C-alpha cells in the first residue's frame with residue numbers, strides 16, 4: 029500500500045500522473061520539490077554527525093581557520109554550500125556580509141562594529157560611569173569632537189591654569205580609524221585639525237606608562253562572546269604584546285610627532301627600520317603576553333593581579349555594550365523569523381600604566397587573525413612569512429572557539445565515532461593477526477634476502493672497483509644496482525644527489541600515513557642529510573637511498589601493524605585512566621563503549637574548560653606502552669619495552685577561560701541595569717526590526733509607563749523627544765529619524781532627574797526603572813485581557829487566548845515570571861520548553877483573576893457555509 033503511494037508520489041514529482049490531471053496546487057508543489065531536489069543534488073551530502081564550516085567569507089582568516097579545521101577533521105566549504113546549510117559560518121568583516129543565512133552560527137553579532145567604534149564605545153562607557161564611577165575608571169577621559177570642542181578648550185584651559193606637571197597632552201583618533209591611522213597628539217585645541225566635520229575622539233594621553241627595555245607596549249587580549257542571552261563570555265589565556273620601535277620619552281612639544289615612539293600598533297611599527305622580528309620569546313617588537321608576564325614576574329611584579337584586573341575590565345565593558353547588542357540583534361534577527369545564532373571573538377587593546385593599572389584603549393570587533401607577517405625582501409617587494417608567535421596565540425584561540433560553539437552533540441558524536449572507527453579498525457586488524465604474522469614473517473625473510481644481496485654486491489664492488497669512464501672531461505662512475513638491471517651513471521662532481529630524487533625515492537607515503545599515525549614527516553625525511561654522499565660503509569648514496577626506501581616501506585608496513593597495537597593500547601590506557609576498573613578490552617562493543625565513555629567525559633564534564641579526547645590521544649600516540657593489554661606481538665613487546673620514557677597523558681586544556689556567568693556574574697550582575705531599560709525601549713519600539721524610537725513610540729512609552737501620573741505632560745514628552753533627537757544627532761550619520769537607544773537612555777536620565785530624584789544617580793535611576801517596569805507589567809496584563817492573541821499558544825489549553833511567540837522580551841518576561849513558562853526568544857538561542865499542563869495555566873489565570881477563560885471561537889463562517897450547501 030505504502031509502496032504504491034510512494035510510487036504515485038514520485039510519479040507526481042516527475043510530473044506524470046496517469047489517473048488524472050494534476051491540480052494547479054499539486055503542480056506547484058511538485059515544481060518546488062523538484063527545485064529543492066535539484067539544489068540538494070548539487071549539495072553533496074555529508075554524514076549527519078559531520079561539523080560543517082562555511083569559509084566563503086573568511087578571507088583574511090582563512091589560513092588560520094583551515095589549519096584548525098584540518099586538525100579538527102571538520103568539513104570545510106571554502107566556497108560555501110549552495111543550500112547555505114552549515115553549522116558554522118565564518119565571516120571576516122561583519123554580520124551583514126552574508127544576509128542569506130537562516131541557520132547555524134555566525135562569528136559576528138549584528139551591528140557590533142558600529143557599537144565598538146571609538147565614539148560609541150566611550151559614550152556607552154561614559155553612561156555607565158555616570159552610574160558606577162568607581163567601577164568604570166579603566167579608560168582615559170574622552171571628548172567627542174567636533175561637538176565637544178568648546179568643552180575640550182575649556183578643560184585644557186583649566187588644566188593649564190592649575191599648572192599640572194607634565195603639561196597635559198591629548199591624543200586625537202578618528203572614529204572609524206584603525207591600525208593607528210590618522211592618530212596624532214595635541215597640547216592645544218588650536219592643533220586640532222577640523223577634518224570636514226569627521227567624528228573624532230580626543231583622549232587624555234596616558235604618559236606614565238609601564239616600559240620594558242625602555243619601549244612602550246600594549247596588550248592585545250582576546251575574548252570570546254559565546255552568547256548575549258544568557259550572557260556567556262570567555263577570555264583567551266594567551267595574548268600578544270605589541271611594542272613601539274623607538275625608546276619612549278614623556279611627550280614634549282619636540283617629540284609629539286614621533287609615531288614610532290607613542291603608538292604601539294603593529295601595522296605602523298612594522299614599517300620602522302628598528303622593528304625587531306626576533307622569534308625568541310623574550311625578544312622582538314611582537315611578543316606573547318605570557319612571555320612579557322614571565323619577565324615581569326621575574327622582576328617581582330604581581331602579574332596575576334594585573335590579569336585579574338584585565339578580566340574585570342573585559343566583563344564590565346561587555347556588560348556596558350550588551351543593551352545595544354540586544355537591540356541590534358532583535359532588529360536583525362526578529363524572533364519570529366529563522367536565522368542564525370551568533371558568537372564573536374573580540375580583541376581588547378590594553379595599556380599598562382606605570383602603577384600597573386591596566387587601561388582600556390579600544391575594542392576591536394574584527395581583530396586580525398593572520399598568522400603570517402610581511403617582510404620586505406627588497407625595496408617595494410614584500411613576502412609573507414609564517415609568524416610563529418601569531419600561530420602560538422591565534423591557532424588555539426580559533427580552534428577552541430570553534431569547539432566552544434560547535435553543536436555539542438555533534439562534537440561528542442564525531443569524537444566517539446572517530447574513536448570507534450579507530451577501534452574497529454584495530455579490532456579488525458587484531459582479528460586478522462594471523463595474516464599479519466604471516467605477512468611479517470614474509471617481510472622479514474625479504475629483508476634478510478635483500479641484506480644478503482646488498483652485502484654480496486658490496487663485496488663484489490669492492491673487489492672489482494667501480495667502473496670509471498671519462499666523458500666531456502668529467503669522470504663518471506658506473507654502478508649497477510644489486511636488485512635491478514639498471515646501470516646508474518653518476519658524475520663524480522655531483523657528490524650530493526639531488527634532494528628531489530631522494531625524496532621521490534622515499535615515496536609519498538609519509539604524508540598519507542601521518543594522518544593516521546600523527547608522526548611528523550621529518551622523521552622519515554630528515555635522514556636525507558646523513559646519506560647524501562657516499563656512505564661510510566662503502567655504499568653509494570643511491571644504494572643507500574634504495575635501502576632506506578625499502579627500510580622505510582618496511583617501517584611503514586610495520587607501522588601499520590604497530591598502529592593497531594598502539595591504538596588498542598591507547599584506548600586501553602585511556603579507559604584505564606578514566607575507569608580504573610577494566611584492564612583488557614576483549615570485544616568490539618567494549619572498545620566502542622570505552623571510546624564513547626572518555627569522549628563524553630572529556631567534553632561534557634569539564635565545566636568551563638573544554639577537553640578534547642583526540643588531543644589527548646594525539647599527544648600520547650608517539651608513546652608506546654606495552655604493558656597491560658596482553659595482545660601485542662612478541663616483537664612489539666620487545667620494541668616497546670625498549671622505549672622506557674613514557675609521557676603521562678595530560679587532559680587537553682582549552683585556552684579559553686570562562687569569565688561570565690562563572691566566576692564574575694555574582695559580582696557584576698548588578699551592573700546590568702541598562703538592560704532593563706533596553707527591554708522598555710524594545711516594547712516601546714512596537715514595530716519589529718526597528719532600532720529607533722519615533723515621536724509616537726516615545727509617547728506610547730510615556731503612556732504605558734504612566735509618566736503623566738508623575739506630572740509629566742504630553743507636551744513635556746514631545747519637547748524632550750525633540751531635544752534628545754537634536755542632542756544625539758551626531759551619532760546618527762545616516763540622519764534617520766527617531767531616537768536611538770542611547771538618546772532614549774539620556775531622556776530617561778532627564779525624566780528620572782526631574783521626577784524621581786532620590787539621592788545618588790544610581791538610586792534615582794533604579795526607582796525610575798522600577799516604576800516603569802511595574803506599569804508596563806500591568807499594561808501587559810491589561811492587553812492580554814483585551815487581546816486573546818497575547819497569550820502563548822503553547823500555554824493555552826483549548827479555549828484560551830493565543831499569543832504570537834514572544835511579543836517582546838518584556839511581555840515574555842512577565843508571562844515567564846507569572847506562568848513559569850519559558851517563551852521563545854531568539855536572543856536566548858534556547859529551545860522551547862514543553863508547555864506546562866493545561867491545569868497549570870488554568871490555575872494561574874484563575875489565581876490572578878486577570879484573564880477569563882474564553883470558549884473556543886465558533887467557526888461561524890464555515891457553519892454558515894455548510895448550512896448554505898445543505899439548502900442548495
Ligand code: ADP
Nearest residue numbers: 168206207208209231232233234291292293390
Ligand atoms: P587604532 O584603532 O587606530 O589602533 P588605538 O586606540 O588602538 O587606535 O590607538 C593606537 C595606539 O595609540 C595604541 O596602540 C596606543 O599605543 C596609543 N594610544 C592610544 N590611546 C592612547 C592613550 N590614551 N594614551 C596613550 N597612548 C595611547
